[in-house]
Amino acid sequence: MTAEFPDIALQQLEKCARCGKCRSVCPVFDVVKDEAFVARGRILLADALRKNQISASNEIAAIMAACLMCRRCSGICPSGVEFTEVLKAARSQIAKEVGLPAGASFFFRHVLPYRRRFNSVIRIAALGQRLAPARRKGNLRHLPLLFKGGKWLPPLAKISALEAYSKPARVENARLRVGIFVGCLINYVYPDFIDATIQLLRRAQIQTIIPEQQLCCGTPAVALGDVEAARMLARRNQEHFREAGCDYVITLCASCGTMLKREYPQLLDSSENPFGVPMLDLSEFLVRHVKLDYGRLQDSVTYHDPCHLRWGQGVIAEPRKLLSDVCHFQETPGEMYCCALGGAFSLTFPDFSEAIAQKKLQSLDALSVREVVSACPGCILQLNDLFARSGSDKKAVHLIQILARSIKTLT
Ligand code: SF4
Ligand code: SF4
Known part of the structure; x- marks a missing residue:
């Protein structure tokens, strides 16, 4: 008996020509160097999972979890394989067979759909943050994460x-x-x-x-x-x-x-x-x-492409145009590395995440700019953690912060 994958996932399985081109862009494969951790390998495993040739073991679950869902492989795939469709089907199958991580199902059904409950959870988390008041570059060290990757995260806002x-x-x-x-x-x-x-x-x-x-x-x-x-x-x-x-x-x-x-x-x-x-x-x-007059800033900045904007939505030129209009914009030389946050990826696979993130840090270190602009709060959080831990004087900011600063020069 075969597991039921959605049609869209089956189509991607069939499209894969096994050419291996996805290996050249996958941030995880780049550091792990194991065929199971790239789109081609995972597609074979997902197909075997679907056909019940393998079971949803912890090892298979970990291989499927160790993907950033960055969609870089889809961007380069000559056969047009949308790998995330296969990955979602495999993860869904694994969730059906072995269940979700502890508490996830409860959180998704009984907290996330209720704004007031979610607010209450965040207020408790904010109290927890105050128990760990060590500060560096405005970031608070989170107690739960101290033992798992030791991230420096910004404080939760007092009012959402x-x-x-x-x-x-x-x-x-x-x-x-x-x-x-x-x-x-x-x-x-x-x-x-x-x-x-x-x-x-x-x-x-x-x-x-x-x-x-x-x-x-x-x-x-x-x-x-x-x-x-x-x-x-x-x-x-x-x-x-x-x-x-x-x-x-x-x-x-x-x-x-x-x-x-x-x-x-x-x-x-x-x-x-x-x-x-x-x-x-x-x-x-x-x-x-929007046609607006922006003020010209003296700041020199570079831009970090969020994977979900560049490869997920094809939005590449727009942030660059806006930055070029208002300040001195420099491209980051070399590869466009991922920041390696990937939702829970950086917590579940801190060693992989760190190895990928270090490449990002090195590429940014080659530039003398103080600010790295991005268009995703997740990337900004991750980059600032990286800068705080490495002692860098760089800071990640959102595009809107640069535009707001530019507008202020006119008032
Ligand atoms: S690049 Fe596309 S077709 Fe080639 S192995 Fe990877 S997913 Fe399959
Ligand atoms: S989505 Fe990103 S991390 Fe996942 S297999 Fe494709 S390139 Fe690798």
Whole structure:
């Protein structure tokens, strides 16, 4: 008897020509050098899993978990294999056979869909942060993570973005209504990004709409193979944004953006845009729909491509154009390394993550710039952890922070 993989995953299995080109770009294979840890090897294992030729052992589960879901392999694959479709099917099968990691199912069903419960969990976590007050570059050392990778993470915000900014002031004669999908990391760690976006769009006569009941996009559930939990979150978000009546929906999080653009149509079984209006990354929206005078900054910056923006959405030129317009922008020389956060990847596989991240750090060290701009809160968190641990004087910031600074020079 064979396991049921969705058609889209079966099509990818059939398309793979076993050429091995994916080995040349995979950040995990680059450090592990083991065929099982690249798309081609995992495709063979997933096919064997599907045919019940192998079982969902801990070893197979770990191999499937040790993927960053960066989509670089899909970007280079000559046969057009969307490897993440195979990976999601394999992870879902493993979750069915051996269950989700402890507590994950409860969290996805009983915390993530309820904003107040999620807020309460975050408040408890914030209290925990205060028990570990060692500071370096504004980062707090997290007790639970101290023993597993020892990451330096930023403090949780006292007030979340949804609590602080879900009722933006009315813009008179607004020419557009733009919904902002906030995402968990920005909501609880970087709420200032949302404030800066509201202020910037207000200058362009754009009314921002931030539905207060919006939820997690569901990326963690998809990543762990809990498709039903992800579908439930997608449905709720679809309802909230459709009710809000926007002309566009934008996000400042590359991972949320990939989820909304690429996973929601599948989860919601919809060929049309699930929100009924175009869904864009902030940089895409600004370049295509906003004409603003920006001030010129003296700062020199480089840009870190979030995998989920470059390979997940094909958004490459827009952030670079905006940065070139407002400051001295330099490309990072050499390879475009991944930051190696990958959701839970950096916690589950700290050694792999560290080896990949060190390559990123070395490529950035070759530049004299102080700021590394990105368009994903996850990359920013990971890069700042990396800088803090290495003693680097560099800082990772979001594109919106640079644009907000540029606008300030005009006032
Ligand atoms: S590059 Fe594509 S076709 Fe070639 S082995 Fe990798 S997934 Fe298969
Ligand atoms: S998604 Fe990224 S980490 Fe996973 S196999 Fe492809 S290139 Fe490697």
